[in-house]
Amino acid sequence: MSGIEQVREVGPAQAGAAESVAMRPAARPGAGGVQARARAALQDEFLRGAVRFTTDRLRGRKQAAAEELGRWEEWRERGRQIRAHTVEHLDYYLRQFVDNLRAAGAKVYFAVDAHEAAETVAGIVREKQGRLVVKSKSMVSEEIHLNHRLAEDGVEVVETDLGEYIIQLVHEAPSHIIIPAIHKTRGQIRDLFAAAGGEDLSTETRDLAAFARRTLREKFLAADVGLTGCNFGIAETGSIVLFTNEGNGRMVSTLPRTHIVTMGMERIIPAWADLEVMANLLPRSATGQKLTAYMTVITGPRRQGEIDGPDELHVVILDNGRSAQLGDPAFQPVLHCIRCGACLNVCPVYRHIGGHAYGSVYPGPIGAVLSPLLRDGEQYADLPYASSLCGACFEACPVKIPLHDMLVHLRQRNVARGWVKPAERAAFGAFRAVFAHLGRYRLAMRAARILQRPLVRRGRMDARVGPLRGWTQSRSFPALARQPFRERFPALVAELGPAGAAGMESAKARPIGEAHQQAAMRGGQPNGVSDPAGPAGGEHRG
Amino acid sequence: MRVALFITCLVDNLFPQVGESMVRLLHRLGVEVMLPAGQTCCGQPAFNSGYAEEARAVGATLLEAFAGADYVVSPSGSCTGMVHHYFPELFRGDDRAARLADELIRKSYEFSQFVVRVLGVTDVGACFPHRVTYHPSCHGSRLLGVRDEPQQLLAKVRDIELVPLPYAEDCCGFGGTFAVKMGDISTAMVAEKAAHVAETGAEVLVGTDMGCLMNIGGRLAREGRPVQVMHLAELLYEGVVLAEGRRVG
Known part of the structure; x- marks a missing residue:
């Protein structure tokens, strides 16, 4: 659902970012912790600019699309119910789905893990003597590292979703579930395509899309196998539903003689009626579209007398930690x-x-x-x-x-599993020992007020020491007050005297919600009466 | 009306003036405030870091402290949100604690919630002739459901110039221990928030949670920006005093 959208989204503000095609190696799984990877990403202004630009657009559109539909919270709740019900009864619906898939002529495989799923697909491709595989967007295929596995067999795999195509050219992984190349600017994409095709291109969406279309069309026609994911599997008919925006999903699922679907085992909805809810929720939430450009429903391979469609449909259903x-x-x-x-x-x-x-x-x-x-x-x-x-x-x-x-x-x-640093565990042990007991809490705060003294300048702390460093590296920390609130309180109460006597009329307890009504009655009315507009009224300026 | 103050560890130790403004303002609205001594903290720092046992031991101080109160009011949507959203699961399995937690949830409010929903007041009679922008804190709005109350109170303040904060609902990057543990990411978030605050040209940034405000304020201070950070109770009380001064004058 990503490609054209992607190119259109990357704005003119970044159009001049040509020199940036320098393809920074993307952070890879396992390369240090998330902190280290985040630190590197935070240095990348192109990435941050591109992500900000596109997510801003998508947020705005989603909001508009939700408002346009109306009663969004009710739609959400219905969506939740459908998904919760399906997953609660997944054994039942999965069996129904698979029975109906088989009845429609599909071959169905269960894969326990990523390795088994990739091997299964590789086996089908090998059996079909496939040399060229065209793919539409599938996160499950990423999850099982399918491209890598097929490449080992010498099979050429071509991503046909524009966003996926872009990142395949730079040998990166998707950085977004829907917009795989969200981190690339328009200028970067232009330079990538120009290098791939050996021709000059503008940064215009039309030119970039046209280049991809020219290149990919040949692949669609020459491919032996088409590979797709599955947005929803409809249990009552064993149908595979694809939501795409570029039409590539239809090419991939109809032109090659073999169509392979990879899908997570939870991607089921019970019935067609449920698809209406999902067809409203998914595109609106993803890209702010009222409807996806192409909603493709596939029920079995090509039947006798039909013109389009593959000879064979294979569906690989993946567990890989889901059933746990x-x-x-x-x-x-x-x-x-x-x-x-x-x-x-x-x-x-x-x-x-x-x-x-x-x-x-x-x-x-x-x-x-x-x-x-x-x-x-x-x-x-x-x-x-x-x-x-x-x-x-x-x-x-x-x-x-x-x-x-x-x-x-x-x-x-x-x-619980001990996957934390000992120092952190000790810190929260100390937190408990001190904060669970008032006496210790007061004592500890008193000690802290003394200990902080060397660090305090003008009521703030800026020294980059100890555990505070993460904070003070970029902002000031306030000093502990000389006297905590609880020590000031008695004097404050003595000063104030009875409520409502300080020259201002008091407000009337006027609960709004039903839940508050009883409590407020119990609380009774304070002395004094005020009008709803407020105790000070309008004529208060001297 | 017996209202107990849930002062929160942050306001108790770092921002006592916020508690003071709140007490003074509530007093003027006819509310007598008590401060039950046994309270320390809701346990959120530990809970959000995954230390439920530790959080339970600390949060339990609130259950006992507020057992006798009719209402509990706090200057923090986050700490009140912790009570409302996570106390049920934290004290599940301990009948007495679970019952006290349930009672506490039913009678506890964040400051602006209490003033608007329980007292039924939106105009406290304040006057505050400054350019002000408001940051809605995530836990107050999303966990606790405080949505319009602070703006309702601010809208009735005389002479205030309220300017919308761009990307107001985006988290400021505080997140408790997140700010230290993921210091770099937190810094990027607070830098963007501070830039948006500066963009408004506001003299004052107002909010309902001192955690967020000390984060944004700390960043603004480090950048040397002349924006004053105030809790809503501080702004309203200062505004009431100013309005009275004018009325007398």
């Missing part, structure tokens, strides 16, 4: 995700570091939750800390996945 989330109340909802990327577009962390800094196939808030869940181990254990827990991701999610809560629960899991 089933039955876990804290993490099962991660399987509700419909891969729209809305959480990336609103995430203030993603905004500054882009997708590669996450070092996993799935970036952004959903990646910070999904990656450590799919691959249980320490490799992605630091991703849940790459969030300020602001909750923007949850607010943007069209199926209401509580990502902010899951990030906290993943941190809890790290603590």
